[in-house]
Amino acid sequence: MKKLINAPDDVVLDALQGVQAAYPDRVRVNYEPRYVVRADAPVSGKVGLVSGGGSGHEPMHGGFVGPGMLDAACPGEVFTSPTPDQMQAATQAVSGGAGVLHIVKNYTGDVMNFDMAADLTRADGVEVESVVTNDDVAVEDSLYTAGRRGVGITVILEKICGGAAEDRRSLQEVAELGRRVNANGRSMGMALTPCITPGSGQPSFELADDEVEIGIGIHGEPGRFREKIGPASQIAERLLTPIVEDLPFSSGDRVLAFVNGMGGTPEIELYVLYNEVGKLLHERGVQIERNLIGSYITSLEMQGCSITLLKLDEEMTRYWDAPVNTPGLRWGV
Amino acid sequence: MKKLINAPDDVVLDALQGVQAAYPDRVRVNYEPRYVVRADAPVSGKVGLVSGGGSGHEPMHGGFVGPGMLDAACPGEVFTSPTPDQMQAATQAVSGGAGVLHIVKNYTGDVMNFDMAADLTRADGVEVESVVTNDDVAVEDSLYTAGRRGVGITVILEKICGGAAEDRRSLQEVAELGRRVNANGRSMGMALTPCITPGSGQPSFELADDEVEIGIGIHGEPGRFREKIGPASQIAERLLTPIVEDLPFSSGDRVLAFVNGMGGTPEIELYVLYNEVGKLLHERGVQIERNLIGSYITSLEMQGCSITLLKLDEEMTRYWDAPVNTPGLRWGV
Amino acid sequence: MNQFAASMQEHREELVRLDTAIGDGDHGTNMDRGMRKALEQLGTQPQADVGGVLKTVAMALVSSVGGAAGPLYGTLFLQMGTALTGKAEVDLEEYAAAWRKGVQGVEARGKAEPGDKTMVDALLPAVEALEGAADLDSALQGAVSAAEQGMRDTIPLVARKGRASYLGDRSRDHQDPGATSSYYLFQTAAEALAG
Amino acid sequence: MNQFAASMQEHREELVRLDTAIGDGDHGTNMDRGMRKALEQLGTQPQADVGGVLKTVAMALVSSVGGAAGPLYGTLFLQMGTALTGKAEVDLEEYAAAWRKGVQGVEARGKAEPGDKTMVDALLPAVEALEGAADLDSALQGAVSAAEQGMRDTIPLVARKGRASYLGDRSRDHQDPGATSSYYLFQTAAEALAG
């Protein structure tokens, strides 16, 4: 394992100190318990947006703290959900009187920890709603299992709900909008290489020199199947078909297409892939109205990509376009 | 070699098509010869900024085309300088009557090709100036060699000169500012892993599981020496000491600190490194006034980093802060 | 608790390996971090009250483990601690009842049923063994054996809860990491309490 | 030209390997791409004029090779073509003089001196061999041997020009890729022109 770190146990703390050093007038880092919060929090009268999850997915979530997106993010250890005390403290720090929305990715750990935090925070008198993202079509959807994972749509949802919160929409409205974004979004990912967590020092799975893993999660979880690597056009097809058929997306739909790198993917490859995605959607009559191309929800140094499609409506498009000013996403300001 | 591509020979073209598909109202891609240009070029009365170089360093340069930065970028094959006909055509496309500045990284190929292009363009009656960047302290500076490579400062220079050009400064002024930025900037890089060009299919160098290569270039060129990997604090020190001592940067200086990922580096590691850079500069009394943290000048999927320091003056800071609206860098708009 | 902490440190790599196969590879690190934190907290407190000790451990786990294991083990110890509040000594009946409370807490929090390939598959049979035993020694031994059996029985199962469930059929033929740490918990409890 | 193109295709991997050791690994790909483009351009043109052919090749290389080799080989062929404009047949003296012009162009463009570990180290001795030869056959053979020797002599050198110069001392003990492609150029020229 070769990494630009001091020691496996120090990665998260060292990186948080780096974040604090980098953006002293934009964010504040709280160390005990750990959360990153907008420097001007709480914003009075605005719904507070809190997300969080394991570290190693940067810029998600800490890089999305700022005007127009999250009010606070709770970083766990690498690939490990944060703890309720972090979420409780972050929730209180961003509570501006209009309630707080928890944006939670659907993993057993994240859901349980955020649940405990919501219970604690409600007991403190802060109104809390939760939106759970579960957009990963690689996982079968079933009542009897943990259900689908939350992946790429989380980034999009944080941006869109951030716009709505900035527009002083109510907690109920922002939560409902978030649920609509989740319900209309689908994702799937694949890997060329595994990743290595600093704690384990071992690759998350083994792949032959000519194999790819299809349907991976963002924590180095193995995928649903593996196959010999094909051209980018084939990889785009492997990911897009299940996405499109699941919602389903159909001719005439206007979408946001998000081509995401897993952390170790060169940008030039993301554009090659985006080109293929565009061709496939064009064939189906689906129109790309907005796009996002880059590494925004990552798995450490994993090479690979994920594709997220969101069926847009006018409100989503408006809040997607609204100004945002965070280290990870910035426009309109 | 596993890559998200269709075929080694198609990478650059496919990616350019992806860029065109992604930003149809912001840039225009010309395919014969190849260049990426602002959709609204030429901007009348503004100095045109043209850069270019081998592909595989994205977002540099194509991702920096837009208001406040480059007017056009010429992509070569992966790690191969583009050709004079590309530069000549791009120069003409952005010529708005105030002359055109070529921003050239100091590599024999880039310099010779841009020289030929400048000769051709001058013959066409367009005033052309060149700025050559050579900020890499890993290479010894000597009159008898090809001199130092141009690396990280190129990104900073393109932004600052872009701001000045947008401010309608003259060709001479923009060129002089660019030379001042280059003269006050220093960089050095290191790698944890090599990269593989699609054309060669072979790693650019071999590294043991516990070795790092110090002083690498951005084309997979081997570095000046290799050593056992140490903590991030040591790596920061290895890169910063030669940088600081070369200019030299001294107590009281205000700098822009740019911590760059080589393409396959997780963002969390860049923040760990930035934290160490901050501590080391603090010890020396050098004050970080601005920063840039992310993967902006890359070597395909290489894991590693580079550090660039620029000694700021008031004019540089002002144009650094000026609005920029490109796929790769965006603020203030 | 010292023994369980030592056990988590000792088996850290093994739990990481199990969790890498069907999860995200952090279970060993998480439990080790949590139990070290628990010992730290206990160090500063008087330990006369068994319930108090368990509740302190619970809070330490909840606020330091994270992931799925944090809330689940936290709930386990919290419920056990609540059942044993104020006790300095515990008899077999109270001991078994506390475990039952704890495991009910885990079931309520995680919604896992037996056969879902989770820690519940080790915890439940062990509690049943405690409840059915005649004396402390055979109870402790029976619980260890039952937990071990439950842990091994997770191998052929397809996971329906937790991160391993994302793998579908590919989760088969691997032992569940959480069931494994639960087995170690019974093992160290037996060693600590055995006459 | 056909032969040189074939040679570049044949030695593509070798040149890539040499360039990977002390450069960026693209020299073989670059030359192969350039010569394929050159043949393409030639295919559409009458080939009576040697100078014209060389100039066509030069322009094809300049606009398709890129890197250092594009302008350098482009200049080489452009200068040679200019020297031989309008000729359908070329005698030894004209041939040698054209090479001299070409190499002077390379020297002017790249500012490399003998011993800098570049293509100049193969080109210059070969031109000198041409100039000193008594008849065409010995000239061609002498040039090939001199280029080969020059190419081999780059091995112990420390590069002072081009990408390899960044390596400093570590560029030692590797053969220069550009000198190698220049050797293949003389080799194919000899094969093509030999009676």
Ligand SMILES: Nc1ncnc2c1ncn2[C@@H]1O[C@H](COP(=O)(O)OP(=O)(O)O)[C@@H](O)[C@H]1O
């Ligand atoms: N819903 C659940 N109910 C009971 N136990 C569960 C549940 N989900 C997961 N587990 C247990 O948690 C273990 C994984 O713990 P850990 O690796 O620490 O958390 P995470 O999966 O968040 O990384 C699994 O092996 C399983 O035994």
Ligand SMILES: Nc1ncnc2c1ncn2[C@@H]1O[C@H](COP(=O)(O)OP(=O)(O)O)[C@@H](O)[C@H]1O
């Ligand atoms: N200044 C120079 N003068 C003459 N030849 C040079 C010079 N710089 C580089 N070369 C030659 O070019 C070769 C490298 O060509 P190539 O790999 O195609 O270009 P690049 O170095 O731009 O990748 C070197 O091996 C060397 O022989």
Ligand SMILES: [Mg+2]
């Ligand atoms: Mg986890």
Ligand SMILES: [Mg+2]
């Ligand atoms: Mg090159």
Ligand SMILES: [Mg+2]
């Ligand atoms: Mg786990």
Ligand SMILES: [Mg+2]
């Ligand atoms: Mg080369």
